[in-house]
Amino acid sequence: MANTLAKLIFIPAPGVGHIMSTVEIAKLLVNRDQRLAITVLVIKPPSSSSGSAIDTYIESLAKSTMNRISFIQLPQDETPLVDPKSPMSTFSEFIPSHCKYVRNVVADMISQPGSGRIAGFVIDMFCTCMVDVANEFNVPTYLFFTSNATFLGFKFYIQTLSDDMNKDVIELGNSDTEISVPSFVKPLPTNAFWCLVHTREGLDFVLRSVRKLREVKAIMVNTFLELETHAMESLSADVSIPPVYPVGPILNLEGGSRGGKSFDHDIIRWLDGQPPSSVVFLCFGSMGSFDEAQVKEIARGLEQSGHRFLWSLRRPPSDQTSRVPGEYEDPSVVLPEGFMERTRGIGKVIGWAPQVAVLAHHAVGGFVSHCGWNSLLESLWFGVPLATWPLYAEQQMNAFQMVVELGLAVKIKLDYRKDAYTPKVNTVIVTAKEIESGIRRLMEDNEVRTKVKEISAKSRSTVVEGGSSYASLGCLIEDFVRNVS
The missing domain is CATH 3.40.50.2000 (Glycogen Phosphorylase B;)
Structure with missing residues (x-):
């Protein structure tokens, strides 16, 4: 043999x-x-x-x-x-x-x-x-x-x-x-x-x-x-x-557990208590993080949108050599005052997210993503519409493709940049108003939702x-x- x-x-x-x-x-x-x-x-x-x-x-x-x-x-x-x-x-x-x-x-x-x-x-x-x-x-x-x-x-x-x-x-x-x-x-x-x-x-x-x-x-x-x-x-x-x-699509649908079983279980249990397709999930990949000013704008945008949310919030790397974000011991230190209390019940702020398990959950109705290709394929597989917020690598091109070429996503941003390879790194703050508007379109645009459901069926049959x-x-x-x- x-x-x-x-x-x-x-x-x-x-x-x-x-x-x-x-x-x-x-x-x-x-x-x-x-x-x-x-x-x-x-x-x-x-x-x-x-x-x-x-x-x-x-x-x-x-x-x-x-x-x-x-x-x-x-x-x-x-x-x-x-x-x-x-x-x-x-x-x-x-x-x-x-x-x-x-x-x-x-x-x-x-x-x-x-x-x-x-x-x-x-x-x-x-x-x-x-x-x-x-x-x-x-x-x-x-x-x-x-x-x-x-x-x-x-x-x-x-x-x-x-x-x-x-x-x-x-x-x-x-x-x-x-x-x-x-x-x-x-x-x-x-x-x-x-x-x-x-x-x-x-x-x-x-x-x-x-x-x-x-x-x-x-x-x-x-x-x-x-x-x-x-x-x-x-x-x-x-x-x-x-x-x-x-x-x-080549996907790892087991997803893995990095936060531990009880951590994952706590997230899924919270999602179990939410209505179908009602939660917007924000997750920016293994290297995605923002400074405090941008974090506060995201929080205000979420709160003003009125939609339920699950937000994977990561701490920026503490030194220049590492590009991998860490976890906040207490995320409220970078969030607007009173945000956690005001959004209790409709929102949940977490660290690292078991992304596949979250996207597979019936309560999730939209995904704000950095547009890494694996994440996009996972979202399409589970039929979850996307809002684009690219950060680095080829993600701006992926965002353009999803929004402009294929109509499978709405945009929060198409050209946002945050990477070490580009001389003019974008330090523009995305405003709460832009974020609120993007989330509303994501959760309320039925045309994009229908297209995503159709491509989801094709991704599974191929x-x-x-x-x-x-x-x-x-x-x-x-x-x-x-x-x-």
Whole structure:
């Protein structure tokens, strides 16, 4: 049996969302076909500290045993190549510093008697340096793109603009205009550009990465054809782009518990006491937090909206090197005076949220989100309409896509920015009035609600037998198996 297994080497980027999505697609693949076995090579993030959420998650993976999936935590250099003043160093130096460890692990695997053959590397979009390692072993590389097809098209187009059309992408990104991008139906405002293309260092990394991306055998995207029909058609029409397979939504529907069972139970018990579709849920992802002035505006907006709410409120990181928020011992210290008393019964302020369990609850009728792609897919899966408040990475583009292109969300903001990669970080305060207005539209716009319910049904049907993502994954599995036959 060992010799007939098609072995895949998965290399996710060192972030919770990237690793979790990778684990979910690995589980999906081995459950679909007994001829596959997967080894996940885990890069520990440079900034994680013992006891941090990602550190705990990685340690739990290393100890876990899944059928035909194994995890190897890669060693790290003594001094991680990360400069807190240059966030790009994580991508441009830190991840490539692991190539030698990947090479050693793979050489060791191949040398084991009766080990079978390696069918391919499956790498993350931030790990394109691993293409060269796969080539050394004469093994094909596949890419698992943890974001969406529209954003994938944007990345390819940025390279075309720079390399083929000789355009100054940085100047374009910092201007106030619109540009036609093939994967978008409508012109994209340049103030929604991905944060990495706003600086020379970031753009250089992106261009190197996309050039390597063109060398892979195929690209799997965590999306589905019915959601991103136009983007998929534009990618398929470009012969210079490797074949793209929509295989999503890939979701971790167990959701995990970080606050402890009693903590989660307290939240769910509170939701159990609320009417159906009456609660607006505010949650800004694993790195989302605001300063006190903005927190007070959110509180006033919520109170003035009159809607019930569940608010995941996180404390900003205490030092510059960590980008991960903490918890407030007493959130009332940053909230308007008397807010907790006035909203008792209709509102609940919490720290970290069990997001999947909350979105799945019948009491939740709207989701104010930072527009991370995993969060958007979860919201659509459960049929919960969105209000957009992007913070960093490609979230401004995701927000534009959801509101303007697809009509699956209302906007609180489309162009809000709060990230270390952009020179002109947005310090604008979003006012209570804007927040109140967005929440009212979110909870009262039946057109968006109907569209979201329709796409929810499609997202569930696409991953079962007969669905488009199910068929895409089947094509890839046959390709993996052919590589070793």
